[in-house]
Amino acid sequence: MNTSPHATSQVLARHDDLFSQQHLVVAGQLADNYPLNLLEQVASLQVCCSHFGHHQYFAKQANGKLSSQFSAAPSLAINSNALLLFMPKAKQEAAYLFACILPQLEVGAEIFVVGENRGGVKSCEKLLAEFGIKVKKIDSARRCGLYFGVLNQAAPQFDASQWQNSFEVALPNASLKVKSLPGVFNHGKLDEGSQMLLEHLPTLHGSVLDFGCGAGIIGASQALLHNVDISLLDVSAYAIASSKATLQENQLTGTVIASDGLSEVKQRFDFIVSNPPFHAGIDTQYETTERFLAQAKQHLNANGELWLVANSFLQYEALIKQHFSRFESVLDNKKFKILRCCV
Template identity: 35%
Template structure:
């Protein structure tokens, strides 16, 4: 089913019928097969939609990456408005560098998702920004590239910050669009300040973001083998960079939930996501809790931090024989789960 922004694009499908076009972070996998253009390519920063789109055919027209290579030049592109305005600015800088002079750059998204600020964001590359359509609580803006576009380097958007927590000092690389960009979030802070046991063997940081948890685990116990996973290409990039900053050898996997994770783990740590785009969505974490037992060794454990209002304890108790409330604050609960049922 087409998402609301994609339905708005379909109302304007004649715009995309000629020339070489790039779709950026489409929110569904169906739009590329619905728009009638043989030269339509897609750039994905989220592995779930990339995986679904890839499976529908023409894999050479889909790229999963943190940034799009600027050697390719397009006649037009449309960016689906991300949750973070800073990520939108970064995408505009990246994609504008992939367009021919005079090309069209469109921005589509839900009204409550920040798309109304499109004119201000697009004026860095264009003096002609117009709202060309609105429907289904979404809006579509178009800009003509007529200003000088600077060369794009992803590294220029990276931010490195220091963390000192539970006796460990280390550095983290972050990018706009990565969870809690530029700082450690309160939930992760509570988790790492709990009395957690980091065993030897393979240890998974699920939903790793910029790699805050995974790097801490690897530095705290050098005998552990750290694997980090996330659905976001930006997070995968940052986690690899963070590991390099701290001299750690880790494995970082792009994965929709646990779909791309292989092997067993002695322990899994997570501050799991509960947002998809601008929507609140618990399904990823609920599926993770149901499936994670398949990835644990016989005496493996799961350590999970969550907002107190998220009632995960009942789900955990259905899957594990022992669920211990390791730590609790006014905002967060840390659960230690062991002995898979």
């Protein structure tokens, strides 16, 4: 968890008494540990984490006022009367969070939204207007905006099934039915990189880990096509829920793992397949994938292989050379490349 104040937190820090004695809910695209600064002023603090690593961080804090949950659809205390939402990169994820959280707040609850201008924080005005909430900007600094409104009427009950997108991925002699929630990478469709990886994977066998699984497309497709034991791993609560739904929809069995990197993985695999992430919100971030590449060999059996797809501009080869005895570029079309790494 980042402990250096993000620009959004610096804006909030200009308002010391916004949440005095509130039963506050914090959700959205958390960029640092700012919510801990609020413990002295709030009556209680519920942090709703969609990032497993963030949940682990807040869950370890010893404070009776603080609770943390890792869930795609958090359940709140009945006395919750204020919301602080850090605006997510994806507008549809923000809409989903409002739909999920607002019905659980008391009428009269105060709503605060903070985010970067380039991240589209202004769109909260239209999103909250759908719930009859009129918001106004109460601060603007560090290229960020802070918005405020009041929930004057009860919000409609949340139905998660209405937010689940369904689509199919064509496979050789089969079709995979995919379930996807807002907040999942490339929500609602198969991305070009994963499509390319699926087309060039060999016939897998044994145990397979899909790292950064998203809606579970790569791993589930291998279970549908081959006799393999699959594990699907992601840091996102939306991805975990989506992957479970994808497996269920296709009557497949597999293990779904919530993990920040490979921290929760205790076994070795014959294959690891991945379209690894390189974004954190609206920022480019390579740390997760670099850590994954450094640790992946420890989770492969003898003669195990790592297959990954990456944007061509990402220079992972030097790091791979440090940890794998050999690797090859299976394909590079100048937009994406597929790398095969051997123990």
